[in-house]
Amino acid sequence: MNPIHTLKGEYFFLHDRNVFVNRASEDFEAPVHDHDFIEFAFVAEGTGFHHIGGQVHPIHKGQLFHIPIGVPHVFRPASADVAKHPLTVYNCVLSPALLGRLAGFVSDAKLERFISDLRDGVAPYFYLSDADDSLERLMLAMHREFSMPRDASSVYLDTLLIQLLIVVGRLKGSSSSVASRKLTHFDHLLSYMEQNLDKELSLAHLAQISRWSERHLQRLFQRHTEQSFKACLQALRIRKSCQLLRTTTWKIAAIAETVGYRDQASFLSVFRRIAGMTPSEYRKTKTSSTL
Known part of the structure; x- marks a missing residue:
């Protein structure tokens, strides 16, 4: 040996x-x-x-x-x-x-x-x-x-x-208590959403993969994110689009599709509401601030 x-x-x-x-x-x-x-x-x-x-x-x-x-x-x-x-x-x-x-x-x-x-x-x-x-x-x-x-x-x-x-x-x-397992399971569900923003995410789909009812999922989103499922998903998508606007030169239409918006008009409307400006204005502001 x-x-x-x-x-x-x-x-x-x-x-x-x-x-x-x-x-x-x-x-x-x-x-x-x-x-x-x-x-x-x-x-x-x-x-x-x-x-x-x-x-x-x-x-x-x-x-x-x-x-x-x-x-x-x-x-x-x-x-x-x-x-x-x-x-x-x-x-x-x-x-x-x-x-x-x-x-x-x-x-x-x-x-x-x-x-x-x-x-x-x-x-x-x-x-x-x-x-x-x-x-x-x-x-x-x-x-x-x-x-x-x-x-x-x-x-x-x-x-x-x-x-x-x-x-x-x-x-x-996380395996030591039922409460910890449930929180970990919901946290993994949020991570799944973050990693699959380009897909057709729906409450019904998340209920299917989590084995929780849609009604229970709505309660979990409200309790742990203080947002509805729809508001949470929109926030995740706009946050990801902001990152792509800062770090890539992709066209806005490509970014919209990457974060799950097939209709660019819907993307622009939600982005302006959450970010307070258009994607073009956001990109210009963030680019000029780093010069």
């Missing part, structure tokens, strides 16, 4: 930074290893296997893994032909000292206990699925901030890490 290689935090934590974030393409060269720090690994691309603690688990894009201190593991792609079968992982490694410091900024007792369990090695190995892309967005933001540091980057990274710990803690606890 090959000896297990131990990775030391002192190699990664440079310039008094107790966090390290990278994007790695996995292969068959890396040895089985453990480490003296806490690791969160997120599968960004591909499929493969996670060898950990004498077990082998198939993995795929969208999974997040917590690897505690001292637990031997390694990621392997699905085949030796990594060009055809790549496996790309974002690694976020944290020192126990950093988790101790972050716990001091947290006022929620349950979250503080979760962070302390991670720091002290009480929390075991676990993995989660990223149902609404929230984990991926946080990993991308942390990697960008770590690799391209700017003013107050260390503070911004701390806030991103706390967000990551909150999301992970919520996902772990």
